[in-house]
Amino acid sequence: MRNETVRNTAVTNETARTYDVIVIGGGPVGENVAERTRAAGLSTVIVERELLGGECSFWACDPSKALLRPVVARADASRVPGLDPAVAGPLDAERVFAHRDRMSSYWKDEDQADWLNSVSVDLLRGHGRLTGPREVTVETPEGNTVALTARHAVVLSTGTRAALPPLPGLDSVRPWTSREATSAREVPGRLTVVGGGVVAVEMATAWQALGSRVTLLVLENGLLERMEPFAGELVTDALREAGVDIRFGTTATSVHRDGGAAGEVRITLSNGEQLVADEILLATGRAPQTHEVGLEAVGLTPGDWLSVDDTFRVTGVAGGWLYAVGDVNRRALMTHQGKYQARIAGTVIGTRAKGEPVDDAPWGAHAATADHAAVPQVVFTVPEIASVGLTSREAERSGRRVKVVDYDLAQVAGAHQYGEDYRGRARMLVDTDRGTVVGVTFAGPGVGGLVHSATIAVAGEVPLDRLWHAVPAFPTLGEVWLRLLETHRG
The missing domain is CATH 3.50.50.60 (FAD/NAD(P)-binding domain)
Incomplete structure (x- = not known):
């Protein structure tokens, strides 16, 4: 036609x-x-x-990564000898927003x-x-x-x-959802983020770096609860080092904005305390x-x-x-x-x-x-998190017999190219009955580039005997595959 x-x-x-x-x-x-x-x-x-x-082009993937890229690049550069003083200053928010706008095609x-x-x-x-x-x-x-x-x-x-909770006072507050968080044109002095998942940690990372004082309210006892625990722990440490106030086991129970559109948001917490913010972002799931x-x-x-x-x-x-x-x-x-x-x-x-x-x-x-076996995901925080397949908790719940293989990414030669004080970790789950990889999680600077190799290993059900012949280039982070196989062999 x-x-x-x-x-x-x-x-x-x-x-x-x-x-x-x-x-x-x-x-x-x-x-x-x-x-x-x-x-x-x-x-x-x-x-x-x-x-x-749709959402990805204008209010999610593209604009959020445009906001995060300068943050991650600065964090990487700050560890490299010879570059660290050059990147010590604050981000230029206007130029970051301009890049975000271009990546979002100016919402046209x-x-x-x-x-x-x-x-x-x-x-x-x-x-x-x-x-x-x-x-x-x-x-x-x-x-x-x-x-x-x-x-x-x-x-x-x-x-x-965005799925918004039934929070008293919410109608009058005009809260941020992921849409407002990725398209805002001004940096709020104080931003409270409710949630502990991917949107929450990515936007906390971005807006803290852009100059907001960020408070993160997390009902659970850790960040990124659907991933391996060490992923959330590394992101928690990095956010706190950046100045984010993270409060676990806490959420908002009511909200109120004083004095109209430009007024402060008063947030009552589940422990009875009160917070005051200029904006509140509800990253509490999707519907x-x-x-x-x-x-x-x-x-x-x-x-x-x-x-x-x-x-x-x-x-x-x-x-x-x-x-x-x-x-x-x-x-x-x-x-x-x-x-x-x-x-x-x-x-x-x-x-x-x-x-x-x-x-x-x-x-x-x-x-x-x-959709069942090999879903890759990258969380663009500092450090990056990349995963595919099962976590150790999911493998345990499924009844599979798996061997958990961990390795310190800082021991890989390629990590040294990222400068001093590299912190990262890799985990590979091996199905001991079939001799194949069923899950991989990486946490550390630069690991987003490793996720496709892991996806091929999981989706292709590549036997470990064949993975030995996939030789990683030296010195790259990809050498972690060799170290994981060596650790598995013992």
Whole structure:
């Protein structure tokens, strides 16, 4: 089918349209699905109510890493002899914000729309809702209503939103969520962050370095509780050294902002104390964006996560036409994992539309397996944390017999190139029955670059006898693989 969309002008002048595939949600996940279905010869439209490119491009991955990159680079440089005095001064917040703005395309999505046009995917701007099997109604910004019908599939890739706690006084406070934390244009003098997960520690790292006095309220007894304990411990030490006030076993019980928009935020804590801040960031989890997409029209509950099979068909919906990819299915809430799901879902939809068995899909892309066994993640703090596969706690709960192999990353020759006082740790989990690696965690400066080698080892189920022949270059941090194997052998 010929693409007739130029940016957001496409189908808004029609009241009805039929496509092979309708994708609701135009973030990177929706874009990847649409590209795959269009490549399979299926006419495809994306329905998007905000910016094409989604949360990752404008309020998460890109802007957050733009804020964090100067912080991590300065921390690395401060350990290198000859550079340390040169980087001792404060960060230039205005230049950091300018870089962040460029990385976020100034919150404009023309380039994304041009790319969609180049791959012949239509774009309809507006709020899409399911109204029946294979039927979607779109309310456009101009106030028009467009009825869409799908011949083969409707794909929900609407992502997640910040989950805010039922905190007394919250409505009047206008708290920061991850969106405000990554797009703010001024450095608050005092910032209180509620939470102990990835968003909390990354934003505490960024804003402390930009000049805020940060207080971190963590209900749990450690940071990054879903990762290996040593990861959270190293990040805790680094944040405290940077000046962050971390309070474990504590959370906010009520909030109040004095004197209007510019007033101070008064925060009552669970231990009865009070804090005063200029802004409060609630990094307390995510909720699915399914409350306004018409799930009730197909027998599902609005606001629920969507259960799917390994081809991303939504379970409980007759006919096999509804798919859910990315964060909305809760399998792995990370952009790269959502794009992986999108590639599979798009390939499967194209294969099924041709009446071919999905087992014959190219390069084995007929079912997702990495969501269960090999999900990589990098936390861009000081130090960096990188992991894939199981943690030791998860392995224990699963009943696997594993051997935990630890190594001090500071003993690797490549770590010395990062300067003095390198602190880091590596852990490899070996399935003793199969002789394969099932989980790896690295913590230390520069470890983000190690995660893909670990992902290949885990996803490929590479036997340890073969890993001995993957020779790491000297002197790099990658030599930790050799040291882990030597430690395992004993």
